[in-house]
Amino acid sequence: MDAIQSIFNNREIALVVWVIIAIIIGLFTKVGRGFLKSVLPIVFSRKFVVFYIVFLSFFSLTVLYLYHTSFWDLSLLKNTVFWVIFVFIPIFVKTIEDAKDGRFFAKLIKENLAFIVIIEFILNFWTFNLAVEMLTIPIALFLGGVYAVASREEKTVIVKKFIDGLFVAFGIVIIIFTLYNLIRSPGEILNIKTLKEFLLPILLLFMNLPVVYGLALYNTYEQIFVRLKVEPKEQKKFKRLLFRFAGINLMKVTSLKNNLMRTTNLSKTAEELKQNLREFERYLNTRIGDNYMKRPQFYILSCIIMIIICLSGIIASNSTVGLKDLVTFNFILDIAKIKQIVTYVLSTALAISICFLIYLIGFRKRKYEEISQIKKFALQDLLLLIKYQNRMLQDFPPVEDPQKLFAQYISIIYDIKRECDKAIVTYENLLTYWELETLKRLQTYTALLISTIGIDDIESYSAEEFGIFFNDKKTTSIQNEKINIYTSDVERDLKKYSEQIKLCMEIFKVNV
Template structure:
């Protein structure tokens, strides 16, 4: 046990024990065996295995580079393995689902550099003794399960609030315990080894982004290629033509995927596709939402690159490291005059680049405010309904009270659906791809709710008429002792709709 604790801390040992117990139990249950039988063939399918090989090869190169640079050593092996299991595998799934353009990767980096990451790192640094850690996991799992069940029904809201209070008390105890250790033993966290442990996940994430980007690119291209039509030889030509058109630009490939009706669906030959791609290129160039911020972004990235070049040149010109062996990190430059000239030139370039960077950051902000104001006026009615609906959202939709449901949800749903239809058709070129996709999902969820309700023209119904209609459908629906299919479908659709309303509030928060 002492040898094990020298490698793993108490929390990791406790987690490992419970994972092993869970796997053993699942192997002796029919549901567990069925799960493994269905999941393992997918996890170890040919496409995934190829990706694992590519990822592990690239990942090994990044680790070797960090080792060569003196950052990584065997003491970080455990943290590296945990990063693969706990961060990269979930990231793999998230990338397949959500990666559509550069915003996904920017948000990914921001989330991992957020202040909360530092707080979590500090809070997780000190552990309780092994017995306490082993007991914490089943208790936390049980409380988490109970909390999820309690969150589903309004009758359990008081119990849910009590659990919230219990979690707050536990969090306060953990914070007090952590900061007590930080004050008593600051040397345990304020050292180079701890800094490396903290920086390792961030470095691994940033250095392995090319693989994650490649996965997103491959997944999106696969969704495009599956819709290609025509003879086998023509299909190969069409695929090559599509790749030459979009290249490794994920945003452009996503635009292709979202507009297949304009391109591949109409093309049986490569020549037909060429004509449609020319038209599609014109369409992309007219999209104000996607193109409005291109110039500020180009300026900002250009001057960031200039600053990096100037700083690198100044450091190289004023150090004992020379130009000859720059690539091999073993060089000497002793031409003093050349150093002085390069230093003056690059210092001037650095100052100019910093000034222009600050200017163009302000320029980007002004352009962003301009386009936000334009969208605010163009989408005024839709954003107003979304804002109003967000205020009316409830943790538990009143599906058992049709009068409240009508006032708080149903009337607004029809208005939002109508405004979504108008906005998508009229302001397609004003919206960015991700904004357009968000509104299309909102349109889908409102249409699904309207279909479930079964009323085409809600304006012809008063509150009393809707209550009668709702109760009649509820009575006629299939039901058992606990579930009525009609109200269950309404509740399910409203939850999806509510999540999309919150997402729209987040997406258009500047305009609302």
């Protein structure tokens, strides 16, 4: 046991034990075997297996490189395995669902470089004894399940608040315990080994981003290819033309996927597709929302590349060692005349590049503020409605009180649907494609909710008349022991609608 604890901490041992118990239960129960039979064919489908091979090959090369630079050794094997299981696999799932452009990857990097990552690393560094950790995991899972159920209904909100309090108390205990250990033995965390353990997941993420990007690209192309409705002999030509058009530009591929009605759906032959792609290219080039920030982004990227080149040149010009030592910053300065000249030139270029970078970051911010103001002016009526609706949102929509529901949701939903329709038609060219996609989703959810409610024109209804209509629909709807189908459908659609309102607040940066 001591040998195991020298490799794994108590929390990791407890986690592994409970995972093994869960697997055993899954293998020897009917429900577990049924779940595995439904999931395993998907997880080990041919396309996923190909990705696993590609990822493991690329991942092995990155680890081999880190080993070659003396950063990685066997003491980091455990951290590496845990990173793959608990970080990369969730990223794999998120990539399939959400990766549509560079914003996804920028957000991914920000999340992994945020200050909270350092806090979490420190909090997880010290653990309780094994018995406490073994008890903590099932209790946390149980409370998490109860919390999820209690969050669904207003009558169980007291249970939800009680569990919130338990989690806060437990968090305070962990923080106090960690601070005590940090003060008592700071040397345990302030050393090279700990620094490597902290930097390893960040390095692995950055070095494996090409695989994640490739997965997103492959997944998006697959969604396009499966929708091709042409003769088999034309499919290969279509695929070549589509790839030649979008290449490895994920944003362009996603735009293509979202506009198949303009391209593939209108094309029966390769020649027709060529013509439609040319027209679609012209359409993309005239989109203000997607193109307005391209020039400052290009300038900033150029400055960053120039800074990297200059720094690399300065180091190379003042070093007598090889590439491996340069990468690991293990070099010795040389004062040779020629190298001094190169250093002076590159230092000047470095200073200029940094000055330009600072200026262009400000330039980009100014241009972003300009386009944001234009959008806010153009979408003023819609954004005011979204802001108002966001203030009226409730954790539990008042479906049991139709008149209150009418005032807080229904009367606003129809106005938002009308403004959404107008904004999408009028200002499509002004919006970036993800802003447009966000509004289209809001349009879809409002339309779905209006269809579920069953009223085409809400303006002819007062709050009292809506209450009568709602209660009539509720009475005549199918009802089982606990659930009324009508109110259940309204609640479901209101939840989707509320989430989209919050997303619009975030995307369009509407002031609360």
